[in-house]
Amino acid sequence: MLSQPHTKYRPYPSVDLTDRTWPSRTLTQPPVWLSTDLRDGNQALFEPMSRQRKLKLFHELVRLGFKEIEVGFPAASKTDFDIVRTLVDEDLIPDDVTPMVMTQLREDLVRETVRSVRGARRAIVHLYNAIAPAWREIVFGLSVPQIIEMVEHHIGLLRRFTAEAPETQWVLQYSPETFCMAELEISLAVCNAAIAAWDAGPTRPMIINLPTTVEVTTPNVFADQVEWMHRRLHRREHIVLSVHPHNDRGTGVACAEQALLAGAQRVEGCLFGNGERSGNLDLVTLALNLYAQGVSPGLDFSDIAAVARIAEECTSLPIHPRHPYVGDLVFTAFSGSHQDAIAKGFAAQAADGPWRVPYLPIDPKDIGRTYDSIVRVNSQSGKGGIAYLLERDHGVVMPRRMQIEFSAIVQKHAEASETEISSEEIWRLFSEVYFDPLREGAYRYVAHALDEGPGGDTLRLQLDCTALGQRIESSGRGNGPIAATVAALNPALRVDSYEQRSLGSGADARSIAIVEVAHPSIAGSRFGVGVHDSIATASVLATLGAFNRLGVPLEKAGTSAPTTVTA
Structure with a gap:
């Protein structure tokens, strides 16, 4: 029984950081954004994206304003390798956008990874290996000194391979995978070894990326871990400190927000959070959370529905109707008291004043949404009943967003007429709205x-x-x-x-x-x-x-x- 006391799962220890400073800080600027939609997000799909869909999503990420994009795992996939080469050879990467390619610590993989992106103006090579006890002891059978030696050796190989391609500005990203479950002293030792092996400095940029590979603690503990590392990393002024939260506990966004307070400067995630298991950090939610606090995220989500449609097309994953900010129903109220408060808020809202509409954290217009379906009938049966009658009597199967739109029209008519709306009346309204618009100047x-x-x-x-x-x-x-x-x-x-x-x-x-x-x-x-x-x-x-x-x-x-x- 889940309700009974047990000892099967042990909480991970908290961090001894009594002088933590992150709780008293406020976010005032956006992070550096790195999209993993084409790599981490792609490997979590039922069917990985085709070349055409990957390229389409890449161009959309560029249009949205992402300056760093993880484009694949080229040493492990011919499809990824060919796509990376297409981006480089056909000059499809804007000068202000840096591609990132990822690989494990193996000489042939590192060599192939460098070859995949060689010739780009600037490129990030992402090396990673797991360092937590369960992985060290169960998966790899390696001691801590052996892990450090392996990291140093492969970064040395990367330096040699990249030195053969001086036309590209090379950046190393090192991730101690499973960081959130590892001892902090060991995480620090491995990261500092990587920093020294790369010789990070003004002309040798480097990123240290701290992942919550599997979420196992509350966000405040992760923030403590990040601040602890932030204070102790060598050559900190030459390091961009990044985080890569997953969402196993459902707190990926909270982990990212608190990590930014704790010293992180960069975040990795997917547009709408798709990723292995429960997903990666949801970048849209984080960005619009910042926006709702008065911080411009530096990404263009002014037409969020269009972004959602492209993401759904490329990934074949539907977006939940109650997904923050973008779901088809997030600006729809069924509760009568909510409807009343929202209506009064709209009536009182000054065009040039601060946003104060109850229940709506941001103005839907800012992200290209409309007010049409915000105030709706109190019961789900309103929308469902209309859709059922249209399908039963006329064979019309409305898409979900169309159901939302048309049920608001029927509800408005019902309130005006104060009578029961018959199936024939619903069909008449449907015909007037969709078949023969009566507005002046219609074609x-x-x-x-x-x-x-x-x-x-x-x-x-x-x-x-x-x-x-x-x-x-x-x-x-x-x-x-x-x-x-x-x-x-x-x-x-x-x-x-x-x-x-x-x-x-x-x-x-x-x-x-x-x-x-x-x-x-x-x-x-x-x-x-x-x-x-x-x-x-x-x-x-x-x-x-x-x-x-x-x-x-x-x-x-x-x-x-x-x-x-x-x-």
Whole structure:
């Protein structure tokens, strides 16, 4: 029984640091950020990312502002090696971005790792080995002097290999893996040996990275460990002190925050915390926690939904609807008292005043979210019942974010009418919102022509609409009907999701397409729906409907190149 006293698990000892200073400090600046999404995050996936997805995520990390990115374990994977070489050989790494490559302590692996990134302007080579008692005694059978000798030997090899490639500025990162479970005196001895072996100094930069390889203590103990090391590391002024928290106890973000108070200058993690076991440090949560305290994180999360969609596409991992800041439901209140407080907060909030809306730690607009679904019905059955009736009576299966959006519309109508909303009334509302937007200036579909473009690898769309009594023709090219419609309407549109399915069965069944689009100038995204005998026509109608609901202008027709949206 878990409720009974036991001696199976022993708490790790606390740190004898009676003069600790970190509890009285305040975070006033962001850390150096290192993304491990392409390496630590990738190895934790059911199916590791393909080359295409890895490169797409790399470019997204660069766009977000990451200046250090761990790009792989090239000595252990041909895929990783080839991707690293692609980044270097095709000059895909911006001058202000430093790639990091990782390897264990083995001569052939160290040599291959250096070869993988040779020619980059600047590169971090990350060497690591486990030093905690269980690993020393059970896994490797090595004494502490043997471990120190192994570290010194392999750093010496790294110095020799990197000296043969002076065109690259080399940085050593050394991680005493399992640091959080090792004796501090041994951690210090190993790290100081690494510092001396690399000869860290003004022209020989070095990072000491302290991982919570497996979380086994409370965050305050980890902070004590970091401060203890921070005070005692040799050549401290030439060392960047980094932490790599995992999340086994669910306190990865707390460990990082307290470690920064304790002297750490750099953090490693994944965008949304994916990693082995319970995950790595969640970088988005840490960054936006800082932002909520008035500290600019130096990363661009102004359209957090777009970042989430790319991460989900590249990793095939869904983001929990209640994930901090980014989940589809985090700015949604079901409680009546919460709804009342939030509504009063919005009414009282001054445009240029400090943020004081109850229950909302940050302004959703700051991260590209909207207020549309914040105040919602009190019961889950409101959203679930609407989705059930639409599917049962009309065959429409709404995506989760669309359910949130449309149930808020139904709830508003119900409150105004003060009557029960029937299935027929729900369908009428659905049709008005998604099929035929009634706002002034909306583009009304008349006809379209779709044919293959030159070479047969793209489609060409001629779109005929009316707006404000005028006939409007536009054209565009893409690798599918949705992409071609985007190009014809406004190339800056971004397709966040799309679904296509049959309504019913049989040869005469109609098709439905649901498309979610966004635009850089407008917060949030909008859905459009198209129903037609032809799935291609349904896709065009759905894209046009979503475009109308965004309310952005139609741009000059006839793009010179196909849009990159795959649809």
